[in-house]
Amino acid sequence: MTLFKSFIRNKRGGVIVESALILPLMISAGLSGLDASNMLIQNHKLEGQLAMAGTYLSKSDNPVARESAAKNLAVTGDISGTGPARVKGWTAGDITVSYLATSNTNGDYRGESNIETVKIYTELDYKGFGILSSIMPNGITIKAEVQERIVGGGL
DSSP states (O other): OHHHHHHHHOOTTHHHHHHHHHHHHHHHHHHHHHHHHHHHHHHHHHHHHHHHHHHHHHTOSOTGGGHHHHHHHHHHSSTTOOSOOSSTTOOGGGEEEEEEEEEOTTOOSSSSSEEEEEEEEEEEEEOTTSHHHHHSTTOEEEEEEEEEEOOSSOO
16 A cells, blocks of 8 residues: 555656656547648649539530530549549549529529529548548548539530
8 A cells, every 4th residue: 555655646757647648639639630631622622623624614615515524624634634633532433514504584693594504513532541531430521512604605
């Protein structure tokens, strides 16, 4: 019992014990923050690239015929599709393009009686550093969507 009391009263080494308890938590919190930041950067890149492809299609004279070029533009930044993907693991096959027609018979919007928009959507499984993925049992999926009004030749 006296050994235990002397151990409790001993103040030397208290900082080391506290550091040994707190340091792993601080490191994991910092790495989780870095992983979350990386995920947000990838989401921002996806949205920016989809916006570029949406603008390309919305100003095109024939958007349906240029879908493949727009997907390449979104993924690589080039309509030919050459070069590396702007976001690791992202391919043109991950992008969905659809068209929406909104009735404008009331004249709520400037333009014709039918307003045509292009919708570009993608999903990407986030791998990251593995810290956030280990917390989430089903993994993390980044989703991004952009809609642009067609101002070119139309459909």
